[in-house]
Amino acid sequence: MREIHIDQVIACVEKLCMDANYYLNEDIYRAIEEAGNREKSEIGKMVLANLRENADIAKNEKMAICQDTGMTVVFLEVGQDVHVTGGSLNDAVNEGVRRGYKKGNLRCAVVKHPITRQNTQDNTPAVIHTQIVPGDRILIQLAPKGFGSENMSALAMLKPSDGSEGVMDFIVKTVSEAGPNPCPPVIVGVGIGGTMEKAALLSKKALLRPIGSCSDDPLAANMEKELVERINTLGIGPAGIGGSITTLAVHIDIFPTHIAGLPVAVNIGCHATRHASAILP
Amino acid sequence: MIKQITAPLTHETIAGLKAGDMVEISGVIYTARDAAHKRMMDLVISNQPLPFNIREQIIYYVGPCPAPEGKVIGSAGPTTSGRMDKYTPKLIEMGLTGMIGKGQRSDEVISAMKQYGAVYFGAVGGAAALISKCIISQEVIAFADLGTEAVRKMVVNRFPVIVVIDQYGNNLYDSGRKKYRVKELNHD
Numbered sequence: 001m002r003e004i005h006i007d008q009v010i011a012c013v014e015k016l017c018m019d020a021n022y023y024l025n026e027d028i029y030r031a032i033e034e035a036g037n038r039e040k041s042e043i044g045k046m047v048l049a050n051l052r053e054n055a056d057i058a059k060n061e062k063m064a065i066c067q068d069t070g071m072t073v074v075f076l077e078v079g080q081d082v083h084v085t086g087g088s089l090n091d092a093v094n095e096g097v098r099r100g101y102k103k104g105n106l107r108c109a110v111v112k113h114p115i116t117r118q119n120t121q122d123n124t125p126a127v128i129h130t131q132i133v134p135g136d137r138i139l140i141q142l143a144p145k146g147f148g149s150e151n152m153s154a155l156a157m158l159k160p161s162d163g164s165e166g167v168m169d170f171i172v173k174t175v176s177e178a179g180p181n182p183c184p185p186v187i188v189g190v191g192i193g194g195t196m197e198k199a200a201l202l203s204k205k206a207l208l209r210p211i212g213s214c215s216d217d218p219l220a221a222n223m224e225k226e227l228v229e230r231i232n233t234l235g236i237g238p239a240g241i242g243g244s245i246t247t248l249a250v251h252i253d254i255f256p257t258h259i260a261g262l263p264v265a266v267n268i269g270c271h272a273t274r275h276a277s278a279i280l281p
Numbered sequence: 282m283i284k285q286i287t288a289p290l291t292h293e294t295i296a297g298l299k300a301g302d303m304v305e306i307s308g309v310i311y312t313a314r315d316a317a318h319k320r321m322m323d324l325v326i327s328n329q330p331l332p333f334n335i336r337e338q339i340i341y342y343v344g345p346c347p348a349p350e351g352k353v354i355g356s357a358g359p360t361t362s363g364r365m366d367k368y369t370p371k372l373i374e375m376g377l378t379g380m381i382g383k384g385q386r387s388d389e390v391i392s393a394m395k396q397y398g399a400v401y402f403g404a405v406g407g408a409a410a411l412i413s414k415c416i417i418s419q420e421v422i423a424f425a426d427l428g429t430e431a432v433r434k435m436v437v438n439r440f441p442v443i444v445v446i447d448q449y450g451n452n453l454y455d456s457g458r459k460k461y462r463v464k465e466l467n468h469d
Contacts, residue, residue, distance in 0.1 A: 041461060043303070043443070047405050054411040064346045064356040067409040067429075105355050107346040107429050117316070119428055148361045148383070148406060180454050181361050181384035183406035235462030239405050240384070241443060242457020272407055 002136040003083050004280055006092035009138070012278050013096025016142040017072065018104035020276035021064045024055035027211040028187075028248070028273060035185055035238075035245040044243030048185075051238075051271055062104075065272050066183075069106040070144030072097045072126040073204065079135035090128055093140075098122040109147075129201065141208055143275040149186065149268045152178035155200055158262040164219070167192060167264050168227055174266040175231050175247065180240020183270035187211070188231070188250040191265040192220070193257035203267035206251040208275050213251070220252040227252075238271075285439070289337040290379040295400045298444045300451035304402065305439040310339040310381070312433040314360055317424055318368040321432075325371060332423030332432050335372060339379035339402075344429035345413070354416050354435075358409030359383040362401070366390050373399045381442055385454055395450050402442035403453070415440040 029052065036048040058065040074093050078084075084092075101108055101123040110124065111117040133139075154174045158166050171190055178186070191202025214221040227250040237243020248271065257263060286294050288308035298304065311333055313321065321331055342362050346355025362382030369380070370393035378399050383406040386394075394401065404412060415437050423432040445453045 041457070050405050050408045050411060054405075054408040057410040057414070058356070061349075061410065063349065063352075063410045063413070065410065066407045067344060067346045067356040067358050068360065069346065105347045105349045107344060107355070109344070109429070119430075121428065151361070179385055179458070180403070180406075181363065183383070233463035235458040235460065237457060237461055239403065239443075240458075241403065241445070241453050242459075242461045244461055244463075270407055 001081050001083050002281070003085050004138060006084060006086040006089065008280050009084070009089065009092040010096045010099065012140055012280055013074070013093050013142065014100040014103065016140060016276045016278060017097055017100025017106065017144070018062070020142050020144050020274045021069050021104060021106050022058055022062050023276070024058065024065055024272055025275065028271070029055055031211045031248040032271060035248060039238065039243050039245045041237055041243035043241060044238040044245065047238035047241070048245070064106055065274065066146060066270070067107055068109065068146035068148060069101065069123070070146045070274070071110055072123060073143045073145050074126045074128045075141040075143070075205065076128060076130040077133045077139040078130060079137045080132050081136035082138055093126055093128055094124040097124050097126045138280040139277065140280065141275060141277040143208060146270060149182035149270040152182040153203070153267045155196065155263070155265040157196065158264055160260070160262050162262055164223060167262070168223060168230070170264055171227055171250070171266050172230050172234070175268065176234050178268055179236055182268045184236050184240055185238055185245045185248045185271050187248050187269040187271070187273045188227070189267040189269060190250065190252040191255070192252060192263070193255040194263060196263055198255055199263035199265035200267070202253040202255055203265035206253045207267055207269040207273050209251045211249045215252050215254070217254050220254050224250045224252050288339045288379065290339050291337055292378065292398050295378055295398060295448055298400050298447055300444050300447045300453040300456065302444040304442050304444060306339065306402070306442060307438050307440070308436070310341050310435050310437055312341045312343050312435060314342050314344050314430055315364055316427050316430040317432050318365050320424055322368045322371065325375070333434065336376035337378050339381060340372070340377060341435065342380065342382035352413070354413050354419050356409035357413045357416060359404040359406055362386060369393065373397050386446060391446060391450055391452070394446060394448055398448045400444060400448055401446040403445040404440070404442050412440065
């Protein structure tokens with residue numbers, strides 16, 4: 001049994017909030033650079049160059065890559081041999097978010113009630129997903145999610161007979177209808193299977209996978225390749241003003257499901273799809 | 282070629298702007314997004330004046346990050362404009378001539394733009410740190426309690442945007458997409 005004090009969690013989350021918002025992940029930076037070589041539209045190329053310049057400024061001046069610093073999604077993998085001391089783990093995560101957003105000059109965008117909509121002024125609560133895993137460490141993955149892209153996400157409970165074609169049609173349709181809104185070129189997270197909420201969770205987590213990785217499942221890996229090609233025929237392009245690069249990557253995660261169902265969730269990530277992670281202790 | 286224009290934005294200026302034009306805006310603009318639009322519409326409904334004279338003005342749909350020490354403002358890129366569509370036709374009717382944001386607009390907004398004369402500029406979504414460099418000064422002029430959603434008066438210098446929808450109804454999102462679409466297989 002290893003003891004981890006909540007102060008460690010707070011400090012870690014505080015830092016991850018700033019890191020995720022300031023530093024565009026290397027794999028994504030490279031993907032944007034590489035997309036610039038393939039983009040056919042001249043204005044599209046310029047937009048992609050702007051995005052890299054923006055990432056450079058954000059990194060060098062410790063500013064947010066995007067003013068929509070998101071609702072903070074936190075995935076915790078807690079080793080079953082860890083004993084958290086000093087208080088509640090969830091409270092610690094929220095305290096870390098509170099401190100990180102304040103110290104980091106990050107925008108507070110969370111409202112307390114979805115109907116009455118009063119800003120909580122500290123970007124809490126975070127959306128926390130906790131999983132108990134073997135071991136004696138805590139993995140924290142933090143993903144600030146902007147709502148330009150979140151609002152364009154969708155879920156469908158398809159029929160088993162719809163098969164892979166039906167699934168791919170739904171994914172392409174979702175990206176097509178999103179058009180310029182989610183800040184393309186997008187990263188598409190897809191969850192197939194499980195139950196309704198399981199599919200949604202898989203799709204969110206799929207966004208955290210490194211660009212260039214492919215699904216462990218051979219069928220899903222093939223679908224990923226085909227979907228990138230199909231989505232890039234849509235013509236939406238960088239910033240949605242027309243171009244040949246609409247997506248940087250499609251990541252599919254799958255899970256067993258019920259004999260009667262084929263749930264599909266599509267979580268669209270913007271061209272920055274920010275995330276940062278750390279392991280405690 | 283990049284066109285230089287100044288704000289406030291006259292009808293004479295917007296008459297010469299076409300969808301696809303690359304433009305840099307200098308001068309005074311105002312910020313408002315979801316909550317500020319709702320409040321402005323409440324003012325209009327109760328016959329009270331808006332926080333600024335909207336005639337020939339540009340509204341930038343943005344909720345900026347707080348200013349780090351020594352900076353005018355934090356990151357400040359465009360938000361999705363479509364959420365303001367419900368309120369926009371009335372503001373255009375009242376004299377609004379320019380909007381800066383990202384994403385599609387409704388048919389109602391586009392027809393008001395054509396009827397009264399207004400142009401919709403797209404800024405690059407997610408280029409928020411870069412855009413912040415064009416903002417020379419800013420002050421909150423209304424609804425301070427809304428925090429990031431307050432109405433701000435901003436002075437900008439060479440703010441880079443693209444004309445997405447002009448006052449003739451031409452739409453770069455539609456035409457650009459058509460131009461680069463490879464085949465008709467994807468539900469388009």
